[in-house]
Amino acid sequence: MNERDFADLAAGHALNALSEADERAYQEALAGNPHWSSHVRDATDAVAAISATIEPVEPPASIRASLLARITDLPQEGTAGPESNSADAGDYAAAGPAPVVSEPSAPTLTTSGWGMRRWFTLAASIVAVLVLGFGAVTVSQQLTRPASVVALEQITTAPDAQSATATMPGGAVATAHWSASTGQSVLVTEGMPTLPDDQTYELWFVRDDTPIAAGIFSTDAEGKATAVLQGEFHSGDVIAVTVEPAGGSPDGTPSSAPVVAVATA
Structure with a gap:
């Protein structure tokens, strides 16, 4: 085998x-x-x-x-065809070799066990x-849904699911969803400004006044995004977003003030 x-x-x-x-x-x-x-x-x-x-x-x-x-x-392997009649076989032998007649071959399915x-x-x-x-x-x-959508569904169906919304001065809205039991958190945005190619949005957990990098994300043409925060959510974390160079903060700390900050406590 x-x-x-x-x-x-x-x-x-x-x-x-x-x-x-x-x-x-x-x-x-x-x-x-x-x-x-x-x-x-x-x-x-x-x-x-x-x-x-x-x-x-x-x-x-x-x-x-x-x-x-x-x-x-x-078709089954080894299926026997119609049994030949021995008397007929003798007649064929006596008559000599039969002429070979070519016929169009039908497609066959060749299968082993x-x-x-x-x-x-x-x-x-x-x-x-x-x-x-x-x-x-x-x-x-x-099986092909984005991980962010799956995570959001898991959070919203958890018994301790919570959310909070923050509105930016320009009217953009960011809603944080989290669940302490699953340890997951997701940020959903609408109307966020589009950034140039050399910049990106970066997510942060702010825990005990210490920012912890949680991944970068981009928005579509309408400023919409559903972004999973990388790392485990802790109750009381502030979920923040800053604008960073493309690829994220080079030194692992925010290079600018948050454009969004959502308290979870």
Whole structure:
């Protein structure tokens, strides 16, 4: 068994979709090649990510039946053709070699035992996604969402979620969202001035009068941004924003007064 074949089995194992024979082959291959365990982790993490992003919904029985019917219709390796009649065979032998007639060849699906297993693993994966809630598009959207949006959702759904808003003199609005239980904080802005290419906005935790750098961010054409503060939020922190050279403060300390400061206590 090569590593690609093992990766296929690992996917089936994570989905509880292996036959007894394939499960034994999977376990034996893993025992003999412990360095392949990364495929096991990847498959397990993928299944967990899918199951965590959508609500379970029972699919119609017709979907499962349709998928299984499609698998059944696939050509099987070693399928015997029509049995030949021995008497007919004798007649052909007596008649001599038959003329060879060329006919257009139909597309064929060449599969080994492992190839068929890949088809089964793919079908099992589709069934798993359907059972989890018809969520192919939803899963894709969930897994590709910006980290800032995911963090904001985690904060706002936490039991101790809090927020506060500050308005700048020019009318720009900045709202800080935080949760002590998750240790996360996010700043959402609207109407922030657009900066030249050689400048950027930088986030800070101000803790006991000490500024702690928490990442840089930029806004869109309308001054909007959703920015995660890097580092763990502590209750009572002031969330501040300064304008710094492109790339952030060169010495790790603010080079100008904050343009936004939101108290969290």
